[in-house]
Amino acid sequence: MTREVNIRAIVVQGLPILLLCALIELGAGRVFEGMQEYFTTILPGLIVMVPPLLGLRGNINGALASRLGTGLNSGLIKPRLAMSTEIKVNLASSLILSLIASATIGVFAFGVNVLTGAPTIGVLELMAIAVLAGFLSALILAFLTVLVAILSYARGWDPDNVTSPTMASIGDFVTIACIYLAVLLVV
Amino acid sequence: MGIKRIVIESYPILLACILVALAAGYMLNSSIAEITELPLILSMIPPINGIGGNIGSILGARLTSALHIGTLKPRLRKQRVLRRNVSASALISFAIFSLIGALFFAIAYFSGIPVARSLSLALAFFIAGMTLSAALMFVTIASAFVSFKGGLDPDNVVIPIVTAIGDVLGVTCLFMALKIVGV
Numbered sequence: 001m002t003r004e005v006n007i008r009a010i011v012v013q014g015l016p017i018l019l020l021c022a023l024i025e026l027g028a029g030r031v032f033e034g035m036q037e038y039f040t041t042i043l044p045g046l047i048v049m050v051p052p053l054l055g056l057r058g059n060i061n062g063a064l065a066s067r068l069g070t071g072l073n074s075g076l077i078k079p080r081l082a083m084s085t086e087i088k089v090n091l092a093s094s095l096i097l098s099l100i101a102s103a104t105i106g107v108f109a110f111g112v113n114v115l116t117g118a119p120t121i122g123v124l125e126l127m128a129i130a131v132l133a134g135f136l137s138a139l140i141l142a143f144l145t146v147l148v149a150i151l152s153y154a155r156g157w158d159p160d161n162v163t164s165p166t167m168a169s170i171g172d173f174v175t176i177a178c179i180y181l182a183v184l185l186v187v
Numbered sequence: 188m189g190i191k192r193i194v195i196e197s198y199p200i201l202l203a204c205i206l207v208a209l210a211a212g213y214m215l216n217s218s219i220a221e222i223t224e225l226p227l228i229l230s231m232i233p234p235i236n237g238i239g240g241n242i243g244s245i246l247g248a249r250l251t252s253a254l255h256i257g258t259l260k261p262r263l264r265k266q267r268v269l270r271r272n273v274s275a276s277a278l279i280s281f282a283i284f285s286l287i288g289a290l291f292f293a294i295a296y297f298s299g300i301p302v303a304r305s306l307s308l309a310l311a312f313f314i315a316g317m318t319l320s321a322a323l324m325f326v327t328i329a330s331a332f333v334s335f336k337g338g339l340d341p342d343n344v345v346i347p348i349v350t351a352i353g354d355v356l357g358v359t360c361l362f363m364a365l366k367i368v369g370v
Contacts, residue, residue: 005268005271005272007271010272010279011278014245014275015282018245019283019286021237022238024237025233025234025236026230026233026234029230029234030230032229032233033227033229033230036226039222047216048209048212048215051208051212051215051236052205052208055207056201056204058240059200059201060197063197067193090193093190093194096194097194097201100194101198101201101202105205108206112212112213116213116216118217160244160245164248168237169237172236173233176233
């Protein structure tokens with residue numbers, strides 16, 4: 001059986017979800033814009049950390065979601081909202097990775113600023129903001145990822161076309177909001 | 188899989204992605220004068236990177252599945268499945284970047300920016316988005332084909348590459364488009 005690739009079907013099915021994602025990203029953008037003064041005057045050098053923190057969040061949760069997906073499909077994880085050992089191991093690894101990688105981002109961002117001669121706040125301030133933002137967003141998004149993975153498995157949502165794009169956009173929004181919160185707490 | 192193994196296996200890949208994303212961060216920091224002058228630019232960054240990443244990831248997932256089940260061969264000529272998937276991605280890009288571009292026109296205009304400049308901003312966003320989409324589709328196809336031919340599982344290769352490159356290219360395309368349109 002050869003399934004014909006139907007352009008119309010791909011567009012009609014993909015567009016609404018991607019439009020929703022774009023609107024969530026626009027919300028993230030408005031929060032980002034709201035932090036403008038912190039980047040330009042109050043905390044110079046801070047903006048260097050934003051793309052790595054967003055990327056880190058996407059990578060860790062993407063990997064978590066795909067490990068959960070594999071676990072659910074192979075029957076290793078039961079589609080119930082209870083804390084099994086498998087889910088605990090996956091959650092704990094995501095949180096530990098977030099802490100280590102966020103601290104790394106703080107150090108490297110400071111390095112980039114010093115090497116390029118850009119004005120910068122101290123390495124400890126950068127690390128504090130990165131770790132706080134990284135850990136807060138990891139905590140919120142790890143639980144959300146588990147919830148959505150189990151729900152989407154139970155309801156048969158397509159992981160490639162529905163769950164992953166939506167979680168990536170929500171991840172960006174939550175991460176930027178957490179960076180803002182971390183900045184307010186540290187300053 | 189144990190916690191230790193997941194952490195040890197994941198850290199090097201995360202480190203590589205952090206290094207690539209730092210390039211995007213550096214680019215933002217060196218454009219801080221433009222951002223001070225026009226903070227709306229910051230609002231455009233998550234949408235352009237997010238939409239680009241999603242379009243690349245979905246195309247990547249579709250091509251990867253087609254390679255696995257054999258309806259797609261890793262070459263460019265006479266590949267109906269490839270041509271149709273690329274057309275669908277291009278159509279979706281066009282629709283989304285037009286709509287979000289129009290939304291940026293409204294946001295700019297109602298925040299007190301004159302009509303002509305608001306239009307230029309929306310146009311710059313649209314041009315940047317379409318350029319990014321085209322570049323990312325190319326990266327997606329290339330990384331799917333090369334990893335499949337090399338015996339690697341494209342599932343594990345394509346999406347990390349596409350999202351990391353997308354973040355750097357997204358910021359680059361946006362600032363280039365803003366310069367070209369002359370906002």
